[in-house]
Amino acid sequence: MKLLIILSLAVLVTAKSAPTFDNPGGEASLLKYENDNTGFGSFRYAYEQSDGTRQEQEGFLENEGTKEEYLSVKGSFTWVGPDGVTYTVHYVANKEGYQPEIDQGPGGAVPPAVLASLAG
Numbered sequence: 001m002k003l004l005i006i007l008s009l010a011v012l013v014t015a016k017s018a019p020t021f022d023n024p025g026g027e028a029s030l031l032k033y034e035n036d037n038t039g040f041g042s043f044r045y046a047y048e049q050s051d052g053t054r055q056e057q058e059g060f061l062e063n064e065g066t067k068e069e070y071l072s073v074k075g076s077f078t079w080v081g082p083d084g085v086t087y088t089v090h091y092v093a094n095k096e097g098y099q100p101e102i103d104q105g106p107g108g109a110v111p112p113a114v115l116a117s118l119a120g
Contacts, residue, residue: 028053041071052080062094070095 028051037043041061048054057075062068072094080086086105091098 052078052086054078 046056
């Protein structure tokens with residue numbers, strides 16, 4: 001159960017720490033929002049904003065009802081950096097830990113130190 005809590009917090013912190021930038025045109029508006037949470041261990045949500053920010057995530061319990069129960073999560077988040085490049089992080093978080101992969105649009109270059117810090 002502790003692992004479930006730790007993984008949940010890790011995913012939330014990662015999602016909250018996704019890079020943002022000042023939108024010179026003003027506030028972003030919400031274009032899409034989906035939320036499906038049964039309260040029984042599985043969930044799915046997604047949103048998209050007018051500034052290019054997107055996130056989607058789904059999770060489910062593995063080994064439900066056993067001592068080896070844990071939350072398995074996969075998802076992605078996307079943002080447009082101040083350099084105009086679209087960055088996307090695809091990730092899986094499970095008993096193997098947090099496993100991110102970064103995609104960047106043309107002209108983008110995530111510094112190696114940032115990549116190393118995300119990979120753990």
